[in-house]
Amino acid sequence: MALQSLDIKARSASTSPSPSARSTFEVAKMVDASRCIGCKACQSACMEWNDLRGEVGVNVGFYTNPADLDDQTWTLMRFNEKEVGDSLQWLILKDGCFHCADPGCLKACPSPGAIIQYSNGIVDFHQESCIGCGYCISGCPFNIPRMRKEDSKVYKCTLCSDRVSVGLEPACVKACPTGAIQFGSKDEMLLYAEHRLDDLKSRGFASAAVYDPPGVGGTHVVMVLPHGDQPEAYGLPKDPKLAPLLAIWRSAAARTLGVITMAGVAIAGILHYMRHGPLEVPGEKEG
Amino acid sequence: MDEKPILRHSVTERMVHWTIAIVFLFLFMSGLALFHPVFFWLAGFFGGGALMRWLHPVTGVILFAFFAWYAAQVWRDNRWLPADQAWVKNMSHYMRKQHHPEDTHKYNAGQKLMFWSMVPIIAILLLTGIVLWQPAWAFDPASRGFFPPAVRRLSGILHAVSAFAMFVGIGVHVYAAYWTKGSIRSMVRGTVSRAWARFHHPAWYREVTGQPEGPQGGR
Numbered sequence: 001m002a003l004q005s006l007d008i009k010a011r012s013a014s015t016s017p018s019p020s021a022r023s024t025f026e027v028a029k030m031v032d033a034s035r036c037i038g039c040k041a042c043q044s045a046c047m048e049w050n051d052l053r054g055e056v057g058v059n060v061g062f063y064t065n066p067a068d069l070d071d072q073t074w075t076l077m078r079f080n081e082k083e084v085g086d087s088l089q090w091l092i093l094k095d096g097c098f099h100c101a102d103p104g105c106l107k108a109c110p111s112p113g114a115i116i117q118y119s120n121g122i123v124d125f126h127q128e129s130c131i132g133c134g135y136c137i138s139g140c141p142f143n144i145p146r147m148r149k150e151d152s153k154v155y156k157c158t159l160c161s162d163r164v165s166v167g168l169e170p171a172c173v174k175a176c177p178t179g180a181i182q183f184g185s186k187d188e189m190l191l192y193a194e195h196r197l198d199d200l201k202s203r204g205f206a207s208a209a210v211y212d213p214p215g216v217g218g219t220h221v222v223m224v225l226p227h228g229d230q231p232e233a234y235g236l237p238k239d240p241k242l243a244p245l246l247a248i249w250r251s252a253a254a255r256t257l258g259v260i261t262m263a264g265v266a267i268a269g270i271l272h273y274m275r276h277g278p279l280e281v282p283g284e285k286e287g
Numbered sequence: 288m289d290e291k292p293i294l295r296h297s298v299t300e301r302m303v304h305w306t307i308a309i310v311f312l313f314l315f316m317s318g319l320a321l322f323h324p325v326f327f328w329l330a331g332f333f334g335g336g337a338l339m340r341w342l343h344p345v346t347g348v349i350l351f352a353f354f355a356w357y358a359a360q361v362w363r364d365n366r367w368l369p370a371d372q373a374w375v376k377n378m379s380h381y382m383r384k385q386h387h388p389e390d391t392h393k394y395n396a397g398q399k400l401m402f403w404s405m406v407p408i409i410a411i412l413l414l415t416g417i418v419l420w421q422p423a424w425a426f427d428p429a430s431r432g433f434f435p436p437a438v439r440r441l442s443g444i445l446h447a448v449s450a451f452a453m454f455v456g457i458g459v460h461v462y463a464a465y466w467t468k469g470s471i472r473s474m475v476r477g478t479v480s481r482a483w484a485r486f487h488h489p490a491w492y493r494e495v496t497g498q499p500e501g502p503q504g505g506r
Contacts, residue, residue, distance in 0.1 A: 013324040110321045111336050131336035134421055138436040152337065152423040245440040255323045258451045265455055269462035276384055280468045281486040
């Protein structure tokens with residue numbers, strides 16, 4: 001963790017301010033679906049760097065393998081087979097954590113420090129503090145965190161926070177042979193994405209767009225989508241938002257008010273006893 | 288004057304009552320740790336957060352089972368009677384010891400309200416608790432768990448609100464028992480004095496003893 005421990009923006013279920021003496025610029029990973037050739041090098045590199053090995057599965061009828069994210073698969077190439085115009089296309093999604101600026105998982109987590117948001121934008125799970133309640137799964141608008149059955153801890157993409165903290169790019173970025181995955185400051189990445197949009201639009205992809213959903217405050221994994229008007233075709237939510245019920249459920253104000261009221265009940269009892277004294281049977285001494 | 292004490296709570300009823308009390312304390316402390324981060328340190332009493340998260344729902348089922356048995360024993364004595372309406376109307380006077388009703392059966396209206404509020408609260412806590420429980424093996428990634436996230440979020444709200452209401456109810460219950468001298472003894476040793484029964488539960492006194500309240504009725 002080293003000095004990264006100073007660069008914290010938010011911690012789950014914590015009552016004191018996060019250390020904020022320093023802050024770093026926000027980073028982002030940009031995934032350009034138009035340049036992706038579906039080689040799965042990013043998926044392999046993720047397994048390699050993070051030392052993850054899923055069980056050997058079975059072919060479920062399409063090219064996505066394994067069929068879903070799991071505790072050993074933190075990034076997954078999803079090969080969405082879609083008819084676009086009169087051709088069948090692979091609309092490939094590099095699925096994994098989007099590292100929301102307003103992370104629903106962190107809001108939902110009841111365990112202090114189990115979920116950390118660094119000032120560079122990375123949202124990281126600290127499994128040693130995870131209590132296995134799965135609230136983060138209920139808070140995520142993207143359906144990303146996965147609970148491991150063997151240890152009841154939740155896992156997801158770390159955006160290679162270990163590599164980034166020492167100035168390296170994430171493993172998936174390093175492995176990508178076409179430059180479809182880029183990494184840098186978020187400003188830089190958005191600028192670069194704009195260039196990509198210009199290029200795509202000049203080639204006839206009129207609806208190309210950047211996926212950086214404002215409903216979650218923007219993300220630190222942004223996508224360039226050639227068919228940007230229909231993110232659902234890629235398996236992405238059109239306008240992901242934190243659920244209103246999440247805000248009510250995890251409302252710190254409501255909970256603090258609840259605690260104060262509970263203390264009030266105890267104090268009311270003491271005051272009542274002092275004011276009125278015990279209710280005794282007249283003339284009887286308690287034995 | 289026969290001053291033999293009257294049995295108010297059988298030994299089984301007392302043991303079940305105190306089992307529920309201890310189990311409630313356990314659930315309250317572990318629930319409070321999850322309710323507000325200020326109290327997360329309470330997790331230390333339960334061997335840390337992960338073990339606490341495992342224990343809390345199991346303990347909840349135990350509370351439900353004991354409460355269900357208890358409720359089956361006492362619900363008849365908690366049926367709402369016309370006289371209870373008058374007790375509620377005079378509750379503020381009762382709390383100031385300015386009014387004492389003559390027609391109270393085994394439980395007064397306050398005790399009945401406590402009982403009947405606990406029935407739905409505990410039922411809601413059980414149902415929403417089952418939704419929140421969802422151990423790791425029940426998390427099917429494709430469906431994001433046996434219960435969908437929206438249902439879990441709603442259950443989380445209902446569970447917290449009900450638990451809060453339960454604390455307030457139990458808080459009033461504990462204080463009322465401490466305030467009404469002789470009632471803790473009745474739940475520990477089982478018996479109350481005849482004067483106590485005549486004073487607090489005159490209708491019940493007449494029922495169990497077959498005697499009118501007599502000259503020592505206490506008023």
